[in-house]
Amino acid sequence: MPPRSHSTDKCTQCRIYRPLCLCGDIVPLNLDTRVTLYMHWRERFRATNTGWLACLALPNSEIRLRGAPEREIRPAEAAPLKNALLLFPSQDAVELTPEWLARQPRPVTLIVPDGSWNQAKKVPYRESGLAGIANVKLPVGAPSNYRLRRSSHVQNLSTLEAIARALGIIEGREVQAALEHLFLKMVERRLWSMGQLRPEECVTVIPEEAILAFRRAAAASRLKG
Numbered sequence: 695m696p697p698r699s700h701s702t703d704k705c706t707q708c709r710i711y712r713p714l715c716l717c718g719d720i721v722p723l724n725l726d727t728r729v730t731l732y733m734h735w736r737e738r739f740r741a742t743n744t745g746w747l748a749c750l751a752l753p754n755s756e757i758r759l760r761g762a763p764e765r766e767i768r769p770a771e772a773a774p775l776k777n778a779l780l781l782f783p784s785q786d787a788v789e790l791t792p793e794w795l796a797r798q799p800r801p802v803t804l805i806v807p808d809g810s811w812n813q814a815k816k817v818p819y820r821e822s823g824l825a826g827i828a829n830v831k832l833p834v835g836a837p838s839n840y841r842l843r844r845s846s847h848v849q850n851l852s853t854l855e856a857i858a859r860a861l862g863i864i865e866g867r868e869v870q871a872a873l874e875h876l877f878l879k880m881v882e883r884r885l886w887s888m889g890q891l892r893p894e895e896c897v898t899v900i901p902e903e904a905i906l907a908f909r910r911a912a913a914a915s916r917l918k919g
Contacts, residue, residue, distance in 0.1 A: 708747060
């Protein structure tokens with residue numbers, strides 16, 4: 695299993711250990727739907743954040759940082775949100791279904807809070823630019839496959855999983871499948887790099903370059919010892 699001490703050399707884009715870099719696996723999805731991520735500033739450099747990875751795969755997307763005293767992008771000064779839907783399971787949220795969506799103007803701007811549950815639930819109430827925007831929620835589905843963080847809520851999903859399922863309804867199942875496959879690669883590569891998953895236990899493939907790199911690092915560590 696790979697040594698965790700060699701995980702600091704990360705790709706600046708996908709933020710994963712360079713031999714495990716996902717950038718070459720990202721196929722841009724050019725969609726009519728615009729995804730606007732309201733990301734808590736503390737999430738910006740977290741290695742386990744999936745919203746960042748979602749935006750790398752979605753050219754028609756943007757990140758609006760929130761919560762910091764000085765934000766690089768202030769929602770009040772950013773471009774207006776057109777035909778916006780806020781993906782948040784509030785009490786008055788409408789279930790996002792193809793039938794309901796067919797009665798809405800298109801293309802849609804999907805607004806997604808990004809952060810911990812405590813951070814995300816404050817977005818609808820603390821961002822004045824979101825006042826009056828319809829809230830939508832996902833239909834009940836399979837449990838999250840996010841094994842890098844734990845949640846006390848069974849139905850909670852990672853940001854990328856939530857975006858994938860929403861876009862599966864808005865844009866089609868192929869889009870959902872592509873994002874979920876990218877998500878699974880990220881999760882398995884991180885778990886493998888932390889020594890929590892063997893290559894033969896992975897549904898996706900661990901790059902041979904990464905396996906060799908970790909073997910070399912382990913051999914060098916034994917020699918030094």
